[in-house]
Amino acid sequence: EPEVTQTPSHQVTQMGQEVILRCVPISNHLYFYWYRQILGQKVEFLVSFYNNEISEKSEIFDDQFSVERPDGSNFTLKIRSTKLEDSAMYFCASSAGGISYNEQFFGPGTRLTVL
């Protein structure tokens, strides 16, 4: 069964450093998303991406964040200058077009630890 994959599974970085989290969505999917979950808290929507542009973003997704689909298969989330409060599990998700876009498939997540 096709699945969303994410790398790395765990990323440790120093405050102020840039990180790039990578995702490979399911191959025929058209809609892509990033969510995050701070330990013990709710899953929070960050951004959705369709047709090579951001379609929606939350208040969390400020100028420090960016997304890109550089090569037609990968979907990346970049955090330019990490803060302690960016420590969280980051989930990538994708969904197909048409009426199937209702079903979002989530990856296993990348745990980001900012020291």
Added chain:
Amino acid sequence: DAKTTQPNSMESNEEEPVHLPCNHSTISGTDYIHWYRQLPSQGPEYVIHGLTSNVNNRMASLAIAEDRKSSTLILHRATLRDAAVYYCILRVDSSYKLIFGSGTRLLVRP
């Protein structure tokens, strides 16, 4: 965003049906009702969704009240693997984002 209310936790015995309730009294006519679940240390997983009519799939059934102000996710035969946090989410038709609440933590007893 319309709000949903779910019990914090529920318990069930293995191989028995489970009914997980969700109240969404402020739902609007174009809001879809989605259910996702999150198993321990995993990403969320789609369970089912509906708009007005009851829905069935291989994982569960979704019963939607006639006034759409509440819904119930039905797991017909709970297994230990169904122990997870279950989220009831309203999604506006014009939006792709899922707004997760605190969900219901389901404990399945062997």
